[in-house]
Amino acid sequence: MRILIVDDEKIKRITLADDLAAQGHEVVAAADGAEALVRLEQERFDVVVTDLKMPGIDGLELLKRIKQGPLAE
Numbered sequence: 001m002r003i004l005i006v007d008d009e010k011i012k013r014i015t016l017a018d019d020l021a022a023q024g025h026e027v028v029a030a031a032d033g034a035e036a037l038v039r040l041e042q043e044r045f046d047v048v049v050t051d052l053k054m055p056g057i058d059g060l061e062l063l064k065r066i067k068q069g070p071l072a073e
Contacts, residue, residue, distance in 0.1 A: 001025045003047045006059065008055060037057070
């Protein structure tokens with residue numbers, strides 16, 4: 001499973017990514033919502049795990065854009 005982790009706190013992002021990778025998942029990490037949107041335009045993911053409170057594009061806005069934008073299927 002391809003998973004995108006989005007969190008502005010580096011230690012949380014790395015820890016979660018490492019744990020999921022150890023479970024056999026392919027994991028990509030993004031430091032904020034803007035980076036996540038760029039990744040989503042370039043790659044396909046099965047799951048997005050996002051922090052809700054982030055500067056700029058927060059997690060709820062990110063999920064809204066994913067659902068409503070050209071990325072939605």
